[in-house]
Amino acid sequence: MIYLDNSATTRLDEDVLEAMLPWLRDGYGNASSIYDLGRRARVAVESARSTIAAALNAHPAEIIFTSGGTESNNAILKSVLHESSLARRLAVGATEHHAVLHPAEAERVAGTAVDIMGVDHDGLVDLTALEQHNRADTLVSLMHANNETGIIQPLVEVRKRVPLALLHSDAVQSFGKIPIDVQGLGVDFLSLSAHKIHGPKGVGAMFIRKGVDFKSHQQGGGQERNRRAGTEPVALIVGFAAAAKKAMSELDIRSNHMLELVRHARQMLQSDIPDVRINTPETGSLPNILNVSFLDADRLDGEAIIQSMDIAGVAVSNGSACVSGSQQPSHVLLAMGRSSAESHAAVRISVSIHSTRQEIERACTILSSVVRNLRGQTHN
Ligand SMILES: Cc1ncc(COP(=O)(O)O)c(C=O)c1O
Known part of the structure; x- marks a missing residue:
């Protein structure tokens, strides 16, 4: 078979698999446990966090592990609009992945002011029209690169047009393919996924800029600094970091x-x-x-x-x-x-x-x- 659908998902890298195996076999401790088995898992998770942060020019505390791009997008939109009350309006690109468009539609049905920002013939967002969303009560969600066409949105320019708004970008397709510098892009939130870069399925991350008062809509244990409840999947997280490290070095x-x-x-x-x-x-x-x-x-x-x-x-x-x-x-x-x-x-x-x-x-x-x-x- 000739596999040319790598934007849907990718083959798991052998080195990534090797990195994960010890955490599936013997290193099964809960990263929140205080005895040795747990502490070792914690060290592995924190090391992975540092790797992902370094790949984005972010601080490790700004990285929260999730189950993938879909969860990251949903968590950011819903938490910003509801739990944190950071914004009460939402503007999303018309060419976003359904993992943004569908939660946006659910928000609209629930009464949130939602605007779908059109794109031109070349797939680029209209920068002048974007300026109407330059409000402190608005979350603008615009993907870094499109999963169907590969078209890259000019996020630096986007940020200049909406300096007051909160800015989220779905970077699931761009991460590991082109350089990403969260400082340079000026984004407040980013969504990532491991399985597009030869990592395992079922793990991803959110970048949440330091200083943003993010309160999670998902309740449970206090994992991930209270921003994503649920036992950390250590092997998947280690695999994600191994895939990211290799993608960045290559x-x-x-x-x-x-x-x-x-x-x-x-x-x-x-x-x-x-x-x-x-x-x-x-x-x-x-x-x-x-x-x-x-x-x-x-x-x-x-x-x-x-x-x-x-x-x-x-x-x-x-x-x-x-x-x-x-x-x-x-x-x-x-x-x-x-x-x-x-x-x-x-x-x-x-x-x-x-x-x-x-x-x-x-x-x-x-x-x-x-x-x-x-x-x-x-x-x-
Ligand atoms: C742009 C984009 N966002 C989000 C997702 C969903 O990511 P995940 O499969 O990790 O939930 C995908 C996957 O196809 C995608 O291409």
Whole structure:
């Protein structure tokens, strides 16, 4: 199988697995216990916290472990709006992941003032329109990089336009792919996940800027400085840190490798498939994602493309894993002004450090022939 769906999830790195195993076997202590077994688990968790903090240029006390990106997003939105009363208005980007859009919708139904900020044809938020959200009672949530297109939002510029607002960014896709400096970006909150960077599933983190009076909506034990109740999953946290450490130390090597593959795919698809539209810009996007759609999409069935690719042994996606199979057009491409048919027939290729040039060439050749066949079928 040729696996080109690394934005959905990634293969667990062998070194990460090795780092986790001792904590699954003998190091099973509860990190809150005061005897030796617990204390050793605590040391491992705190060391992992320092690793994640260093990767973001944050302070360890600003890192809170969670079960992943979805929990981080939900916890930040709900805690800021309700438990902490830090904000009473919410503004979110139209191309956010459903792990932001759905809690935002629930907030709107519950009576919170929620604004969905549109994007332009290139997927970028309208910076001038953003200025109306420059209020101290507003939480602005804008993802760092999009999971379907790889498009990077200009967070430094965003922060300049809303200096008074609280700023959250879902950095699940960008973490480990491009440098992130929370000081430089000026964000108050960040969401991270381990399984997009060859770490384990079921663990992630929130960055919460020092000085923000964050009160958790999740109640229970006093773990994670009272900000995320629940026994820390030591092995997963250790695995997350090992994956992050490796991603940071190999950032340039991985980025160059992935970028070269994505460039090659871009060229191949542009020259081999007529009426193809590349939705991922060459600059201002992640190194690992290429999203393509088809101008004659009304003649193509999006699900059929993915299924034909699967039969030919290539795993690609039509965007968010959560949308796959639900037959819904991509809300991201719709927000970028693409037609419903085009938004439905999109294909996302997402590579990793393990992807090869041969795999890309084979996948692009297969995609070209799948599209040609499907177009031919509608002709007959
Ligand atoms: C941008 C973005 N946010 C959030 C998530 C959810 O993260 P997790 O799977 O860790 O809950 C994903 C996963 O697809 C994502 O791509």
